[in-house]
Amino acid sequence: MRRARENAGLTLEKIAIETGLAYATVQAYESGRGAGYSVEGKEKIAAFLGADFFALWPEERERMSLAFKAGMAAARRKAKGKGDDEKK
Numbered sequence: 001m002r003r004a005r006e007n008a009g010l011t012l013e014k015i016a017i018e019t020g021l022a023y024a025t026v027q028a029y030e031s032g033r034g035a036g037y038s039v040e041g042k043e044k045i046a047a048f049l050g051a052d053f054f055a056l057w058p059e060e061r062e063r064m065s066l067a068f069k070a071g072m073a074a075a076r077r078k079a080k081g082k083g084d085d086e087k088k
Contacts, residue, residue, distance in 0.1 A: 001030045004051045019044040029057075039064075 005015060012030065016023040021041050028034040029042060039060065046053040054061050 001056045004049045019048050
C-alpha cells in the first residue's frame with residue numbers, strides 16, 4: 001500500500017479524509033497491523049488509490065479463500081441436516 005500511496009503522491013491523512021476512515025486505521029493497514037480490521041476499509045483504500053485490492057494486500061486472498069471454504073462447508077452441513085429432517 002505504501003508504494004501505491006507514494007506513487008499517487010498522497011499522504012495517509014489524505015487517504016483517511018477521502019475514504020472516511022480513521023487515520024490510525026489507514027496507518028495500521030499500511031504498516032500491516034490492520035489484520036483485525038474489516039475488509040471494507042481496505043476496499044475503500046484500494047478504490048481510492050485505483051489499485052487492485054489483492055496487489056495491496058496479497059495475504060487477503062488466502063484469508064478470503066479459507067473463509068469461503070469454511071462457509072461452503074457450513075452450508076453443505078446445513079443442507080445435509082435439512083435433508084435428514086425432511087426424510088423423517
